[in-house]
Amino acid sequence: MKRPVLSASIAAAMTTITLGAAGITAASASAISISVEARAEGTPFPHFWEQMFGSGRAVLALRDNYRKDVRLVKAVADFRYVRFHGIFHDDVGLYDVDKAGNAQYNFSYVDQIYDGLLAEGVRPFVELSFMPLKLARDPQMLFGFWYKPNISPPTDYARWDAMISAFVRHLIDRYGIDEVAQWYFEVWNEPNIGFWGGEPHQSTYFELYDHSARAIKAVSKRLRVGGPSSAQAAWAGIFIQHCHDNDVPVDFVSSHVYANDTPMDVFQNDIPVARDEMVCRSVRKVSDEIKASAMPRLPLIFSEYNASFANEPNVTDSIYMGPWLASTVSQCDGLTEAMSYWTFSDVFEEGGVVKTPFYGGFGLVAEDDIPKPAYNAFALLHRLGSTRLKSDSDSALITRRNNGALAIALWNYAPPDGTGEHYTPVRSPGPAQHFVLELHGVPGKAHASIWRVDADHGNVIKAFDAMGRPPTPSREQLDALRAAARLPPPKRVVLNGGKLEVDVPTHGLVLVELR
Secondary structure (H helix, E strand, O other), rough: OOOOOOOOOOOOHHOOOOOOOOOEEEEOOOEEEEEEOOOOEEEEEEOOOOOOEEEOOHHHHHOOOHHHHHHHHOOOOOEEEEEOOOOOOOOOOOEEOOOOOOOOOOOHHHHHHHHHHHHHOEEEEEEOOOHHHHHHHHOOOOOOOOOOOOOOOEOHHHHHHHHHHHHHHHHHHHOHHHHHOEEEEEOOOOOOOOOOOOOOOOHHHHHHHHHHHHHHHHHHOOOOOOEEEEEOOOHHHHHHHHHHHHHOOOOEEEEEEEEOOOHHHHHHHOOOOOOOOHHHHHHHHHHHHHOOOHHHHHEEEEEEEEEEOOHHHHOOOOOHHHHHHHHHHHHEEEEEEEEOOOEEOOOOOOOOOOOOOOOOOOOEEEEEEEHHHHHHHHHHHHHHOEEEEEOOOOEEEEEEEEOEEEEEEEEOOOOOOOOOOOOOOOOOOOEEEEEEEEOOOOOOOOOEEEEEEEEEEHHHHHHHOOOOOOOOOOOHHHHHHHHHOOOOOEEEEOOOEEEEEEEEOOHHHHHEOOO
């Protein structure tokens, strides 16, 4: 738990207070002392935050730079699933009609998209969207993305059902039921905030869901289907009630939230919520709705989340993401089966063709395969163990691996240096946070490795700023940026009597390993 900075005279007069075997010891007001029992029982700590990522629309998966970025992220995270919009968008070419008006299906690009993912060891989390123009009730009902997806209901639900059935049967024929049964099928995207053109939104979305879920289960009951894929943590309770009351199949609940969503949109009140608390308070809200529902054991998947739903260079491009991610992982633990960071890559065109590498894109990897600080933050958090040990500090995650080694994340959270679409030069840094780890159950002279992501470690933005932020870097500059983005090797240290002291600068994230 963070403590206010007191004067030196008051701090010197403070007595040492120990809060439990793995609690905080306040030896001084400027330090956080954490006592760690290496052999404590702990609780399971599945890596729910790194199993699934979002990405740009489906057809982008055919690009070489997209697949390069899949491999980059796969190298540092337990990347098992990817979710994207638009598998039914016309640029994938799945749906057409002949001169007689009969439906024609072409799975050529669908196969290339999914084959490419599976070749990299990543499975699809299939979002069923958007509407093929020749199946749309209103072909002019287009969402404002650059690629203009159609958000209309189908002109005929019998045709929609037949397309869903043909799509799913083809996947099983190509990949086998044992493989496809491990995928997820999610009906549509954010129908509550304008991505669905049916009126009224909720009841017509439920109609779409009912048809889709029943068509999928008619092909095989082993396939997993869910929704409502809502923005702003909405509709979960009423969606579950609808499925229960109408005997509609549902295998999981999905929703989305971003850290700069407003309390009014998420909680229907105007009580302020800090950016580092919004995501997990929203996840808890939906988790509680599931537990209170007629189907309390449904898994919860947050199939989109990030620190911002806008392009904010001082947020998603910056070292701010290290402590924000660590804090989010710590708070959301135990509330959800999986969370899908939006997105793994800036191979992304919702706002048009990317114009410059660092514009506040959602991805972990910038244009031209340049890892951002958030990429390195995921790399550090991946090193955490599978058992979580108790800590009363809100700036520490203490874990143990299966082999008994400890992995401890420490961070120094502060709000971002700026917000909005325009980059703000980094302010004068705030004070470093001093951590004192008292480690019990490890040798007094044990060796530790200390990994860092901060202003001077794993931070490509420092090099980009030094270049003058060129909008279109040369090849030589791109090589230099990729080199600057690399996570430096850890510092090796020896414990002093079972104690380790670590300073973490503002917006810094540290990973301590004790093997």
